[in-house]
Amino acid sequence: MYDPLINANPAGQPQANSYWASTIALPALLPSLTGTQRTQVAIIGGGYTGLMTAYYLASEFNIDCHVLEANRVGFGASARNAGFVLKGSGRLGYADMAKRWNLDTAKGIYQEFSEAVSRVDGLIKQHGIDCEPQEQGYLKVAHNAKAMEKLQGASEFILKHFGDGAEFISGQAFCERYMNHSQAFGALRLKDGFGLNPLKLLLGYKDAVLRQGVTINEQSCVLDWIEEDGKHRLITDKGELIANQVICAGNAYTPKRFNQRIDNKFLPILSNVIVTEPLSADELASAGLNTHQVTMDTRILKYYYRLLPDNRILFGGRGAVWGKDGANPIYGQRLKQALDKCFPTLKHKAVAYNWTGWIAAAMDDMPHVYAKNGVGYSLGYCGAGVSFSAQAGFRLAQMMAGKTAPALPLYQAPLPVMPFAQARRLGQWGYYHYGWLKDKLG
Numbered sequence: 293m294y295d296p297l298i299n300a301n302p303a304g305q306p307q308a309n310s311y312w313a314s315t316i317a318l319p320a321l322l323p324s325l326t327g328t329q330r331t332q333v334a335i336i337g338g339g340y341t342g343l344m345t346a347y348y349l350a351s352e353f354n355i356d357c358h359v360l361e362a363n364r365v366g367f368g369a370s371a372r373n374a375g376f377v378l379k380g381s382g383r384l385g386y387a388d389m390a391k392r393w394n395l396d397t398a399k400g401i402y403q404e405f406s407e408a409v410s411r412v413d414g415l416i417k418q419h420g421i422d423c424e425p426q427e428q429g430y431l432k433v434a435h436n437a438k439a440m441e442k443l444q445g446a447s448e449f450i451l452k453h454f455g456d457g458a459e460f461i462s463g464q465a466f467c468e469r470y471m472n473h474s475q476a477f478g479a480l481r482l483k484d485g486f487g488l489n490p491l492k493l494l495l496g497y498k499d500a501v502l503r504q505g506v507t508i509n510e511q512s513c514v515l516d517w518i519e520e521d522g523k524h525r526l527i528t529d530k531g532e533l534i535a536n537q538v539i540c541a542g543n544a545y546t547p548k549r550f551n552q553r554i555d556n557k558f559l560p561i562l563s564n565v566i567v568t569e570p571l572s573a574d575e576l577a578s579a580g581l582n583t584h585q586v587t588m589d590t591r592i593l594k595y596y597y598r599l600l601p602d603n604r605i606l607f608g609g610r611g612a613v614w615g616k617d618g619a620n621p622i623y624g625q626r627l628k629q630a631l632d633k634c635f636p637t638l639k640h641k642a643v644a645y646n647w648t649g650w651i652a653a654a655m656d657d658m659p660h661v662y663a664k665n666g667v668g669y670s671l672g673y674c675g676a677g678v679s680f681s682a683q684a685g686f687r688l689a690q691m692m693a694g695k696t697a698p699a700l701p702l703y704q705a706p707l708p709v710m711p712f713a714q715a716r717r718l719g720q721w722g723y724y725h726y727g728w729l730k731d732k733l734g
Contacts, residue, residue, distance in 0.1 A: 294545070303513035305363050307367060324531070333345075333537045333692050334357070334537070334539070343497040346508075361512060362512070369649050369650060373677070375489055376676070376678060379406055379482055380405050382676070393701065419496055432480045433589045434463075440477040448460075466479045471583060471587075485586055488678075524667075543652045557708065559654075563651050565608040565627075566645065567644055570604050579637050579638055591727070613717055624643060651675040658702065660672055661697070662703065668692060
């Protein structure tokens with residue numbers, strides 16, 4: 293499989309064999325870039341971020357833009373993820389943000405994350421995107437007593453400083469009202485956040501962008517990026533796009549050597565997802581599954597899961613460290629073992645789908661949406677990009693139009709360089725072993 297720290301580029305990669313791909317027939321490919329073309333803003337990457345940036349550039353600012361996608365729209369993380377629309381991104385909690393910066397900054401970031409969820413919801417309704425949105429609510433489950441205390445503190449912090457929207461749920465109440473989870477000590481519930489079909493959302497975005505008259509070229513991988521005479525020349529195997537400004541929107545699928553602004557500044561991490569066969573009414577009852585709300589636990593190496601509209605369970609977590617090991621079935625088997633520990637009555641249930649995809653993490657555990665001198669990027673969603681990518685696209689469009697983004701670290705600071713970047717995978721391997729031990733011992 294494609295590994296952004298190994299392969300020179302992502303050209304010629306197939307669509308993921310995911311559950312989502314089984315739910316919709318893919319449209320015909322759009323033409324590749326040919327000859328020499330020109331645009332005001334070139335956008336590299338046709339996932340959520342790239343498409344939303346193009347949408348807002350065209351619809352809000354009437355700026356000419358052009359999207360280049362290496363393979364097919366839906367090849368990368370935007371169609372491989374779990375479909376969790378969450379209020380948050382990265383690993384920092386809001387109290388941690390207040391300590392790192394100040395309370396006003398934490399409030400500003402909370403507001404941006406809240407707007408991100410509302411933005412996705414609004415786009416779905418505005419464009420009639422049939423992406424199967426599920427009931428509202430995001431459940432964060434404490435996997436031990438210490439984590440339960442932290443979640444209770446997080447709930448109190450949000451209620452005190454940000455208003456309503458957070459609820460702490462005891463372990464007993466959680467099992468009675470939501471799911472009979474054998475490892476749940478309690479949960480924090482945020483009222484906004486929901487699950488959806490990420491591929492259908494992406495294709496809905498694509499249609500909305502095309503209706504704005506934006507050109508999208510598929511199978512047009514950027515092989516070289518040359519900056520000269522104040523212009524940007526993006527070279528593909530069949531053509532060249534000359535632009536005044538460029539947005540890099542490949543996130544974790546960006547190659548290791550691509551542009552000095554982002555090289556050695558992110559860690560691609562493999563996420564692994566399984567989807568079971570559908571559960572019967574008796575099986576749902578035995579597991580006490582009473583909700584379709586998106587759920588994630590508090591482990592360092594987190595598990596995330598939800599009940600899909602057809603009553604299958606989606607369950608995800610970290611996969612292999614190196615891309616060459618990504619297809620090893622052991623990682624899907626480990627996820628199934630973890631699922632069985634949460635819901636022992638479902639041990640007999642078979643796995644129908646198993647796939648992997650790359651997410652990107654920044655050194656400081658937060659996304660960076662940044663633009664300077666006509667080049668912008670958004671990187672480091674840390675697996676929570678379904679919602680924030682829409683907000684990032686809106687902010688990037690503002691920046692390209694000469695508008696000022698909010699004075700928040702999300703938008704004002706470039707990606708920090710990863711120290712010892714050549715050894716980042718070894719560091720990740722070590723961190724996984726530390727996380728596994730800490731999660732096990734509490």
